[in-house]
Amino acid sequence: MFDEQTYPNTTTLTPDQKVEHYQSALTPTPTDRDFLLALPEPRPFSVFLQETRYYLERYPLALIGEVGLDKQFRIPEAWLPGQSIERDDGLTQGGREGRNLSPYRVSMDHQKKVLLAQLHLAGELGRATSVHGVQAHGVVFNTLQETWKGHERKVPSKRERRKQEAANPTTTEDKDQVASEERKPTPYPPRICLHSYSGPPETIKQYLDPRIPAKIFFSFSSVINFSHAGVAKTEDAVKAVPDDRILIESDLHTAGERMDGYLEEVVRKLCEIKGWELEHGVKQLAANWKNFVFDNE
Template sequence: MCSPTGESTPHEAPKRVDDGAPKEPFPWHIGVYDAHCHPTDTMTSISSIKNMQARLLTIMATRGQDQDLVVSVAEQHGITDLKELRESSSSETPKKVVPAFGWHPWFSHQLYDDSKEEPEVTDIQAHKTKHYSSVLSPTPEADTDFIASLPDPTPLSKFLSETRQRLLAHPNALIGEIGVDKAFRLPWGKVNESSRNGDLTPGGREGRMLSPYHVKMPHQVEILKAQLHLAGELGRPVSLHGVQAHGVLFDALASLWKGHEKEVVSRKKQKMIAKGVSEDFSSSSSEEDYSDDEFGLGEPKQQKTKKPYKPKPFPPRACLHSFSGPPQMLKQYLDPKIPVKCYFSFSMGVNLGTAGGEAKFADVIRACPDGQVLVESDLHVAGEDMDGYLEDIARRICEVKGWGLEEGMRRIRRNYEEFLLVECLLEGGW
């Protein structure tokens, strides 16, 4: 969903390049997890999920037309118990899906904050014109045809209520795709129904020209924060979109964790504390949750019973999907005071789809901690292409990191499992 320009979802998977050189066999048996994809944009591809080599797909919702589609795919292919990830290979089970429910910034104009308005809208057309004129730039107030082509806006409270119910019905689900985007412009007009591709889920660009209108950043941030609050309430991880707005995205998150920063104890002070004091100074206990193996990774140990999750105003973990910022911005998310553990996923289409992305890719991967890197396809169609792009990005990451393929895929698998674990499932371990 996140193209390098932020302008559209591709209708065809980009062509893979094969130089014909012999390659080391890819270790699919370890378990390859796609941290971010959109196969519900092409529902005809869903039947191919069960035959994919990838072990797990994290499927994003983005707008009104696909929320229930993600539900339907999760009901058919969804993992109901996280232990399933370790108890079977990809070829032994059709259960491969973790759903994510969220409202993408490209469609944020379609929501309005009804807590700021009259409880009952009586003049729908006037309300529609007022809303779109206030959240779009330049204002389209005089462009009555364009406003007429847009859907009636949805109350934010209604969307949040429905999303909460979907999340409660799917305990493994996360919130996504959400975020901010400065590059995206709305497409012109309505789709021609007589010529549209019936395989595509409605609501996307579908070949239309781009208009000059974009969603004002304050409105995007408002919609983002509302969903981040919901994630904090329910203890769910989030999948974040950020295009040409990395500072805005970071500031939005930081505004929610303000006052909740972790205390960072210096090494000198730690050494001064007498032995036997059971105080945890680490930023993450994940290293203690895994036994050692030949790569220093391992299988999860039985965790101690944790206290019930206490709602917070921010999510416990966040994945910056197809992270396209510079190394300096990535490092900003690694401040040990931050109470949100941040992961970074990478895709062929976004991170290596342009010369600019290719030029900074190695530096960004080297700046990303080994325990916080993930892979994704970001594709809109399931099947062989999705498998292929997961393999391609994984190979590139392992090459930069200097990992063997088996070592690298074990690391990335473990990272995803730590990212996914929702707070309500931690009691007693898994």
């Protein structure tokens, strides 16, 4: 995708513009013109956002994501003659599918530009968002922080809270009604899930700052979080997440028995770490999911 501010009044780049675009979007800067010309034709970023908006409006319960930042991903080499014909059209384009990887990564500046636009769209339409960070936990936090900068909540002192409660003795239902009526488009998503969270436990404290106006959730999967040597760090992270902000996922691309098995596996693991009885854990995780998706407290 290319930014129309760089290439205005066009939907298709010339070969020279295509080379220039990829040289600015990839790192280290590629010098192989044939490699760059073999990459997919860039399309206007506004077109992608229009398509995303269309789907979100068509499906009112749809989320945005997963989206995010990735310092590890490398661009696959171009398809060899015959490979593109033989590939499975049912698979999402852009996958490796047996190809060698080039030495080039997508620059953080380009990734952040894309992510920020997606986050702003989520805030405008009031949609929950699933965000990942691969070797980029600090950059992800800083990018999310950009979206709510200037919109932080004021945290009243205990004395101020007592005075407010005495002056305005409202019920929970009254508060929910007021919150619903006052909800307006924002530059930040109202609810954010940090997908298969693999960051350090210390970073969780940053996301739990009461001044942050978005609800932050943390999801865990057995595939990503409990299948490597850093399990102890993951367990510490799970313990640091408040009970009402933890989610589960399979991190699998297909539904079915295998996915169900992964979900059961991670439910049992989280119950073990949290010290929950299984039934309590299942009910808590279900309530958390409804809160994330539907904003149900």
